[in-house]
Amino acid sequence: MTTLTAAAPIAASQPVADTGSLLQIHPVEFEQNFSQRPFLIGHRLSTHPLFQIERLLELSQRLPESCIEYNAGNIPVSIDSALTPRNGLTPEETIRRIAECKSWMVLKYVERDPQYSQLLEECLTEIRPYSEPITPGMMHPQAFIFVTSPGSVTPYHIDPEHNFLLQIRGSKEVRMLDGRDRGIVSEIDLENFYSDRGRNLRLNPEHEQAGWTYHLQPGQGLHFPVTYPHWVKNGNEVSISFSITFRTPDLDRRRSLYQSNAEIRARGGNPWPVGKSRLRDSLIYTSSRIRRKLASLLSKPEQHACGGRKSCGT
Numbered sequence: 001m002t003t004l005t006a007a008a009p010i011a012a013s014q015p016v017a018d019t020g021s022l023l024q025i026h027p028v029e030f031e032q033n034f035s036q037r038p039f040l041i042g043h044r045l046s047t048h049p050l051f052q053i054e055r056l057l058e059l060s061q062r063l064p065e066s067c068i069e070y071n072a073g074n075i076p077v078s079i080d081s082a083l084t085p086r087n088g089l090t091p092e093e094t095i096r097r098i099a100e101c102k103s104w105m106v107l108k109y110v111e112r113d114p115q116y117s118q119l120l121e122e123c124l125t126e127i128r129p130y131s132e133p134i135t136p137g138m139m140h141p142q143a144f145i146f147v148t149s150p151g152s153v154t155p156y157h158i159d160p161e162h163n164f165l166l167q168i169r170g171s172k173e174v175r176m177l178d179g180r181d182r183g184i185v186s187e188i189d190l191e192n193f194y195s196d197r198g199r200n201l202r203l204n205p206e207h208e209q210a211g212w213t214y215h216l217q218p219g220q221g222l223h224f225p226v227t228y229p230h231w232v233k234n235g236n237e238v239s240i241s242f243s244i245t246f247r248t249p250d251l252d253r254r255r256s257l258y259q260s261n262a263e264i265r266a267r268g269g270n271p272w273p274v275g276k277s278r279l280r281d282s283l284i285y286t287s288s289r290i291r292r293k294l295a296s297l298l299s300k301p302e303q304h305a306c307g308g309r310k311s312c313g314t
């Protein structure tokens with residue numbers, strides 16, 4: 001079995017102007033599409049030392065076990081996350097043998113490491129001037145690194161954060177569907193997701209050809225609007241991707257509204273869809289905040305094992 005020890009620097013597929021910035025953002029494209037449609041940006045991280053294999057190995061040894069998720073990568077597009085098979089290797093072995101072990105790995109919350117934290121902050125500092133006029137209040141910066149084998153699949157799922165996936169090495173095919181379409185992501189799907197009942201969705205065969213397709217190359221980054229469903233398939237080489245994410249206060253409100261609707265449905269009700277009535281949403285949100293405030297006064301806050309903030313991660 002061959003062992004992967006280091007990644008050769010790979011040139012960006014698109015030249016990035018030497019402006020000193022890490023990201024290449026088109027202001028008009030950002031303004032027209034952020035949070036509504038996927039769009040590409042450029043970056044210059046493909047040869048960054050933090051994404052060399054030896055540095056990633058070091059990171060995997062420092063991160064707590066709860067911050068590393070990995071499994072077999074030769075799985076179908078639609079699969080229950082509880083049924084996803086493991087690959088039988090340790091995280092270190094998985095990275096070293098990634099070229100041949102047919103695996104998918106994510107290193108979560110890598111901002112726990114000061115160097116990755118600084119890089120994340122530098123990237124988000126370049127995004128903030130464009131995102132603030134659209135969705136103000138950037139907070140909870142988090143970053144994830146995906147290390148995946150040739151041909152491996154990330155199943156069809158949704159994520160809770162504003163996300164830019166920066167392709168560092170290798171290529172990926174990303175299929176993304178419109179998360180605003182309730183025929184694609186239903187109110188019940190969102191209620192389940194925000195109630196922490198899993199992020200994987202079942203892909204309706206009717207929707208297999210819907211949405212957008214991107215073939216991401218090193219030097220390119222893709223914006224994923226919040227809860228837009230997607231699945232990802234690697235190209236024929238090892239892939240390394242850096243996911244930079246953040247939240248905004250409107251997402252906390254959204255989570256709270258869907259959790260409230262899930263509770264109403266669990267009691268036998270048929271709640272109005274979120275967004276159908278501003279007045280109703282405001283009343284529901286205010287009452288849930290009051291209930292949460294009272295509950296927090298009576299009990300200790302929940303601490304997530306990894307980073308103190310609960311996240312669905314990838």
Ligand SMILES: [Fe+2]
Binds near residue numbers: 157158159230314
């Ligand atoms: Fe994702």
